[in-house]
Amino acid sequence: MNSFQSVFKADLFKGKAIVITGGGSGIGRCTAHELASLGADLALVGRKIEKLETVRDEILKTCAVKVSVHSCDIREEDKVAATVADILKEHGKIDHLINNAGGQFPAPLCTINAKGWETVVRNNLTGGFLVAREVYNQHMAKNLGKTDMSITNIIADMWNGMPGMGHSGAARAGMLNFSETASLEWAPVRVNAVAPGFIASSGMDTYPEPMKQTIMQLDKTIPLQRLGLEAEVSGVLTFLCSPAASFISGSCIRIDGAAPNAKRVWPVVGNGQQNPAFNSFHLGGLPDVIQRRDADREAKKAAK
Numbered sequence: 001m002n003s004f005q006s007v008f009k010a011d012l013f014k015g016k017a018i019v020i021t022g023g024g025s026g027i028g029r030c031t032a033h034e035l036a037s038l039g040a041d042l043a044l045v046g047r048k049i050e051k052l053e054t055v056r057d058e059i060l061k062t063c064a065v066k067v068s069v070h071s072c073d074i075r076e077e078d079k080v081a082a083t084v085a086d087i088l089k090e091h092g093k094i095d096h097l098i099n100n101a102g103g104q105f106p107a108p109l110c111t112i113n114a115k116g117w118e119t120v121v122r123n124n125l126t127g128g129f130l131v132a133r134e135v136y137n138q139h140m141a142k143n144l145g146k147t148d149m150s151i152t153n154i155i156a157d158m159w160n161g162m163p164g165m166g167h168s169g170a171a172r173a174g175m176l177n178f179s180e181t182a183s184l185e186w187a188p189v190r191v192n193a194v195a196p197g198f199i200a201s202s203g204m205d206t207y208p209e210p211m212k213q214t215i216m217q218l219d220k221t222i223p224l225q226r227l228g229l230e231a232e233v234s235g236v237l238t239f240l241c242s243p244a245a246s247f248i249s250g251s252c253i254r255i256d257g258a259a260p261n262a263k264r265v266w267p268v269v270g271n272g273q274q275n276p277a278f279n280s281f282h283l284g285g286l287p288d289v290i291q292r293r294d295a296d297r298e299a300k301k302a303a304k
Contacts, residue, residue, distance in 0.1 A: 002062075002282040003037050003062040003063065003282060004033045004034045004036075004037035004062075004280060004281060004282055005280040005281075005282065006034050006037055006038055006235070006238065006280060007235065007280070008034075008038055008235075008238055008239075008242065009038075010037075010038065010039070011038065011039040012038040012039065012242060013035055013038045013039045013040035013095075013241070013242075014038075014039030014040075015039070015041075016039070016040050016041065016095040016096065016241075017040070017041045017042075017043065017087075017091040017092070017093050017094055017095050017096075018035055018040045018041070018042055018043070018094075018095060018096045018097075018098065018241065019042075019043045019045060019087060019094055019096070019097045019098065019131075019135065020032050020035075020042060020043070020044055020045065020098045020100060021045040021046065021074060021097075021098070021099055021100050021101035021127075021128075021131055022045070022046055022100040022101030022102065022154075023042070023044030023045060023046055023052060023055060023100070024044065024046040024048055024051030024052045024054070024055055025051055025055075025201075025202050025203070026199075026201040026202050026203050026230060027100055027154070027196065027199065027201060027230050027233050027234065027237075028044075028046075028098075028100040028101070029055050029230075030230035030231055030233070030234045030281050030284060031098060031100070031230075031233070031234035031237050031238070032044060032055055032059060032067075033055075033058070033059060033234075033281060033282075033283065034231070034234045034235070034238050034280070034281070035234075035238060035241070036059045036063040036065045036067065037062070037063055038238070039065060040065060041065050041066040041067070041091055042059070042065065042066070042067045042068070043067075043068045043069075043070060043087040043090065043091060043094075044056060044067065044068070044069050044070065045069075045070045045072050045074070045083060045087075045101065045131075046070075046071065046072070046101065047071065047072070047073055048071070049069060049071040052069035052070070052071070053069055056068075056069050058283060066090075066091070068087065068090045068091065070083050070086060070087060073127075074101050074123075074127030074128070074130060074131055075122040075123060075126060075127045075130075077130055080127075080130040080131055080134050081134050081138075083134075084131070084134040084135055084138050084139075085138060088138060088139055093139060093143070094135050094139045094140065094149075095147065095148075095149055095150075095241075096149065096150045096151070096152070096241040097131065097132060097135045097150070097151045097152070098152050098154070098237055098241075099128045099131055099132055099151065099152065099153040099154060100154045101123070101127060101128070101131075102123050102124040102127070102128070102154065102168075102171075103120070103123050103124070104120045104123070104124065104165050104167060104168035105120070105165075106164050106165055106207060106208070106210075106211045107164070107165070107167075108163075108164060108166075109166045109167075112166070112167055116167065117167045120167040120168050120171060121167060121170065121171045121174075123171070124168055124171035124172055124175065125171035125172075125174045125175050125178070128153055128175055128178075129175075129178055132151050132153070132178075132182065132191075135151065136151070136182075136186055136189065140186070140189050141186075144188055144189070145188055148190070148243060148246055149188075149189045149190070150189065150190040150191070150192070150240060150241055150245070150249075151179075151182065151186075151189060151190070151191045151192075152191075152192050152193070152194055152237055152240050152241070153175050153176075153178070153179050153191070153192070153193045153194070154193075154194055154195075154196065154237075155172040155173075155175050155176050155193050155194070155195045155252070156168065156169070156172045156195055156196065156197075157195055157196070157197040157198070157254070157256045157259060157260060158172045158173055158195070159195075159260040160260065172195075175193065176193050176195075176252055179191050179192060179193040179250070179252070180250050183249045183250035184250070187249065190240075190245070190246070190248065190249040191249055191250065192240050192245075192248060192249060192250070192251050192252065192253070193251070193252040193253075194233065194236055194237060194240070194252070194253050194255065195252055195253070195254045195255065195256065196228065196233050196255045196256065197222070197228060197254070197255060197256025197257060197259045197260075198215075198218045198219075198222065198227045198228065198256070198257075198259065199227060199228040199229065199230060199232075199233060199255075200227040200228065200229055200230070200286050200287055200290050201230050201287060202287050203287075204287040204289050204290065205287045205288050205289055207289075212289045215289050215290075215293075216289065216290075216292070216293040216296075220269065221259060221262060221269060222256075222257040222258070222259045222262070222269065222270070223257060223258040223259070223261065223262060223269055223270040224257035224258060224270060224274060224275050225257075225269075225270050225272065225273060225274045226257065226274045226275075226277065227257075227290065228255055228256070228257060228277075229277050229278065229279050229281070229284065230281055230284055231278060231279055231280045231281040231284060232255060232277070232278050233255050234281070235278065235280070236253055236255055240253070
């Protein structure tokens, strides 16, 4: 079986232990494969142990690294503390944390009740804070200055609001502010955020049909005229864990094809052409909704 075709050098992370929350699917799964291909030992965290075990088994077919799996609902404070303690027992240290777990549902603000709002905020803000705090308190704070350590928080394209997902937008904006604060309070641990835009990931297939119809047209709203790929996010996450990013902290890197830069006063979005995508993930594939879109477009071309 082929392995991940990373642009980074082999064994870049040999001897490093990296925690990835939400490691059972999508961006988390892709990033786990890339880091493992570069020699990192991994702790994969998520709610469904079966998904984590599947990713672990995929990785171990091509990489001679240690991969532990940990079932945890990051919204539960005691469980987070216990999970981080278990990871430290397994690996002895945590060099980097990629705070990727999260989730939301599409809904206009006026229909979101308190339970729905609080659930998404706990997923996308409180949970990420709890994991980062425990990793810092249980290990990183005790080893400041001994080695380069980092925390990278995944947020979203929530600039100028997030219509249809206001609960998630508010939480992601909070996570950005948390990252900026932690980069000061927890230095020299480096704390950054990464904001993916519309990424062709398996999560797109979980949305209801009306949302899928919107997803099918998203590429036309992006100046680069396409969706991003999981590997285009994992490459940035890998870079932020690397020594090349050793003076980057308190920052946010957007991965969105310039989507937030599309303006009403400039109605033309790009020039109708795509730039080449970087698809280095050997197990990567397009979600069903995007495959359906492409098939529909090909059928319409053939009918003309």
